[in-house]
Amino acid sequence: MEKVICFRNIGELIQVQSRRQTPKLVKKTRCALLVSQGRVNRVIRESEVNHHDFSREVDLKGRSVLPGLVDCHTHLIFAGDRKDEMEQRMAGTSYMEIHKNGDGILNTVNATRQATEDELYETARLRIRRMMTLGTTAFEIKSGYGLDLDTEKKMLRVGQRLRKNLRVPLTLTYMGAHAAPQGKTIQQYFEFVMEHLPEFRNLADGVDIFCERDVFTVAHLRRLFLHAKLVGFHQLRAHVDEFAHQGGCHNAARLGAISCDHLEHITPHDIRALQLSGTTAVLMPGVTFFLGGKKNPPVHAMIEAGVTLALATDCNPGSGPSYNMQTVLGLAQSLYRITPDQALIAATHGSARALDGHNDYGGLLPGQRADFIVLKTNDYRDLFYYFGENFVDQTYSAGKKVNGEKDPVAF
Numbered sequence: 209m210e211k212v213i214c215f216r217n218i219g220e221l222i223q224v225q226s227r228r229q230t231p232k233l234v235k236k237t238r239c240a241l242l243v244s245q246g247r248v249n250r251v252i253r254e255s256e257v258n259h260h261d262f263s264r265e266v267d268l269k270g271r272s273v274l275p276g277l278v279d280c281h282t283h284l285i286f287a288g289d290r291k292d293e294m295e296q297r298m299a300g301t302s303y304m305e306i307h308k309n310g311d312g313i314l315n316t317v318n319a320t321r322q323a324t325e326d327e328l329y330e331t332a333r334l335r336i337r338r339m340m341t342l343g344t345t346a347f348e349i350k351s352g353y354g355l356d357l358d359t360e361k362k363m364l365r366v367g368q369r370l371r372k373n374l375r376v377p378l379t380l381t382y383m384g385a386h387a388a389p390q391g392k393t394i395q396q397y398f399e400f401v402m403e404h405l406p407e408f409r410n411l412a413d414g415v416d417i418f419c420e421r422d423v424f425t426v427a428h429l430r431r432l433f434l435h436a437k438l439v440g441f442h443q444l445r446a447h448v449d450e451f452a453h454q455g456g457c458h459n460a461a462r463l464g465a466i467s468c469d470h471l472e473h474i475t476p477h478d479i480r481a482l483q484l485s486g487t488t489a490v491l492m493p494g495v496t497f498f499l500g501g502k503k504n505p506p507v508h509a510m511i512e513a514g515v516t517l518a519l520a521t522d523c524n525p526g527s528g529p530s531y532n533m534q535t536v537l538g539l540a541q542s543l544y545r546i547t548p549d550q551a552l553i554a555a556t557h558g559s560a561r562a563l564d565g566h567n568d569y570g571g572l573l574p575g576q577r578a579d580f581i582v583l584k585t586n587d588y589r590d591l592f593y594y595f596g597e598n599f600v601d602q603t604y605s606a607g608k609k610v611n612g613e614k615d616p617v618a619f
């Protein structure tokens with residue numbers, strides 16, 4: 209007989225349905241979730257639970273069950289920290305001024321170059337374990353703190369090892385075009401990235417570029433994307449229009465980007481391009497909050513245009529050190545004035561779409577991975593209302609509990 213685990217006595221079960229329509233939350237009460245071979249089998253009413261039918265039963269005590277959160281934009285493999293810069297920013301220096309002075313990303317580059325592969329693996333593993341405890345069940349990780357061949361490859365090898373050992377959905381992105389290393393101009397370094405792009409094809413699923421004033425231009429973005437397509441990368445993503453409008457968003461969308469990320473300064477023209485191309489807009493309110501930014505992306509105009517929204521932490525040591533998607537949910541609601549339903553759809557189905565994983569996870573639908581979280585209460589809106597508390601009691605990945613007493617509390 210097929211082994212079926214019955215997660216019963218669920219007070220409120222949330223799924224995200226998306227077939228043939230704009231995604232919507234579906235709430236079921238007093239039900240049970242059946243899981244076989246790590247995937248959702250089906251949902252039945254609690255009154256239909258027959259205790260003889262299952263290989264195992266788990267009593268969830270009337271709590272709320274949601275799809276696991278998906279963090280579709282992180283830089284979580286890195287060494288060191290940038291707390292000194294945080295203090296400089298509080299004294300009035302901007303993020304981009306710090307970058308131009310040769311600090312910022314380059315500080316992390318130095319620390320990451322010096323770290324061994326095992327050291328990077330262990331710190332990243334602890335971060336992911338912590339993120340899982342907080343409810344994240346699928347991840348994206350970018351390279352970009354090497355800016356040389358050895359370190360960029362070292363970072364992506366660490367990512368591959370994490371994917372193999374942790375057995376969670378994990379998308380890897382080569383982001384050589386993150387900044388220019390010391391001693392090279394942007395143009396010189398960009399040509400180097402282009403020349404060596406094919407060497408990263410077997411290490412990463414996609415490419416990304418930091419298209420911003422004083423970093424890479426729209427012309428660089430266009431050349432990188434065209435070359436990446438030829439080399440065989442399927443997923444093109446870009447950091448665009450975060451600090452000023454450069455036109456990166458509509459150019460990336462037109463070239464078939466799977467996601468455009470940040471988007472604080474996009475225009476109606478850019479929104480139209482996202483709409484036409486079906487590119488997902490990845491929003492990271494934690495970065496705005498941490499950097500003390502005043503400008504939010506035009507979220508409501510994107511919703512009206514039918515653009516798919518995703519939410520992510522941007523977990524990185526400079527502009528967004530948080531790795532907590534629950535915080536991102538709370539910030540998205542208050543900074544963007546969106547409802548809990550809209551924020552939760554963006555942090556599950558939307559983020560899964562940004563990784564092309566939406567058929568496999570993000571909805572808690574039959575056939576999808578049984579990646580879900582059990583809250584401490586029976587109302588998922590508590591995540592938004594009592595903001596700042598960890599409301600995740602249990603996290604399941606492919607039907608297996610992945611949090612517990614041995615979880616690290618810090619890294």
Ligand SMILES: [Zn+2]
Nearest residue numbers: 281283447522
């Ligand atoms: Zn980023």
